Amino acid sequence: MMFRRTLLTAAVAAAAWLSVLPAAAEVFNPKTFTLDNGMQVVVISNHRAPIVTHMVWYKVGSADEPRGKSGIAHFVEHLMFKTTKNLKSGEFSRTVARNGGRDNGFTSYDYTGYYQSVAADRLGIVMQLEADRMRNLIIDPREVEPERLVVLEERRSRTDNSPGAKLFEQVNAALYLNYPYRNPIIGWEHEIRRITAEDLRAFYDKWYWPNNAVLVVAGDVTVDQVRPLAEKYYGVIPQGPGIKRERAAEPPHNAARRVILRDRRVRQPSVRKRYMAPSHGYGDKQHIYALQVLSEIIGGNTGALSKSLVREQKLAVSAGAYYNSDGIGPSAFTYFASPAPGVSMDKLEAALQVEIDELLKSGVTAEEVARAKSRMSASAIYARDSAGRGARVLGAALAMGQTIEDVESWPERIEAVTLEQINEAAKAVMIESNSVTGLLLAKRRS
Secondary structure, X not given: OEEOOOOOOOOOOOOOXXXXXXXXXXXXXXXXXXXXXXXXXXXXEOOOOOEEEEEXXXXXXXXXXXXXXXXXXXXXXXXXXXXXXXXXXOHHHHHHHHXXXXXXXXEOOOOEEEEEEEEHHHHHHHHHHHHHHHHOEOOXXXXXXXXXXXHHHHHHHHHHOOHHHHHHHHHHHHHOOOOHHHOXXXXXXXXXXXXXXXXXXXXXXXXXXXXHEEEEEEEXXXXXXXXXXXXXXXXXXXXXXXOXXXXXXXXXXXXXXXXXXXXXXXXXXXXXXXXXXXXXXXOOHHHHHHXXXXXXXXXXXXXXXXXXXXXXXXXXXXXXXXXXOOOOOOEEXXXXXXXXXXXXXXXXXXXXXXXXXXXXXXXXXXHHHHHHHHHHHHHHHHHHOOHHHHHHHHHHHHHOOOOHHHHHOHHHHHHOOOHHHHHHHHHHHOOHHHEEEEEEEEOOOO
């Protein structure tokens, strides 16, 4: 199954083109209701094709794991495709495939999700399957051990064999001094090896309940079609105990940190500088929309950073920045660059710092803000055309404690961002003591 730090930011923003959006405050125009057992249901109708995406999002991720058991959320995700009281191991996915669909799961820091894409007339089939494993999973030690090897191999292939992924893991551990985002989603190898069947069962029994889940159905359906199916399959599942997320707080950062990884496999060195930043669920939220516009201005192939370091100074082959406002815990604003042939890392890092210092000194311009908002407006328009995009954005937002209104009002909130707010946000976040610099370098041959 997949694991990832989600980048499902609702990058739905509007600016100069806002007036062409019909009902600007309704990006996806979802309908929602709540079952008697506390499960929220969201329906996004899109009749362009006779297919549906069925997603269940659990409000639990790797940041909710017991201390010393990193990787357990992702491990449970794997086992959800094994044996239940009504299905043999692997029968879930085989049934979906026999009905012409596809399915998968994903684990994030803040949620775990499962989805199926099928023809609209097969919605009841996948809903029955998903409802079954919500409470009927059988965690058999005979299946745990082989799956542990699968998880460990996944870690080796995606992290241990990738210098860039190894560096990111170490930078994250340095950026977050105490918050559980410092642990990798897939888990530390030594802790994965110690997770027991009893640990997995306890985790599943604590978090996998209808009142801790959100159902999102998007595509060629209406709320009137979804409601009876949801009541039939999910509504009969008893409500679970009240669940409260408890996470350690992040202390003040008093010193900048540097992480250097050298590896013989590195062919393209790089530098990343990450600043701790607020998110929808943590910190000074007044800056999150301004930071999103700022990342649009300086990030990407057409951004100001690439223009300066790549096209004008020719010091880098790539450069940019990104920021993700989603999350229950603190986020990060990240700069990155890779040197052009013959350019030393010292020179590139110094040039990157000059760009950051100039931003803090002079700020962005009104023209840059207007262009960024126009590009973000296009993203809002395209987002409406994709039922799958709506399901992902809304599901992630609701699983992290946001509301439908938070997503639907995104265009108006981005449009309201001012140049002064952007410059203020940059100064509030880009403080040296709040930063971690990561260097990926080729290891010198002896």
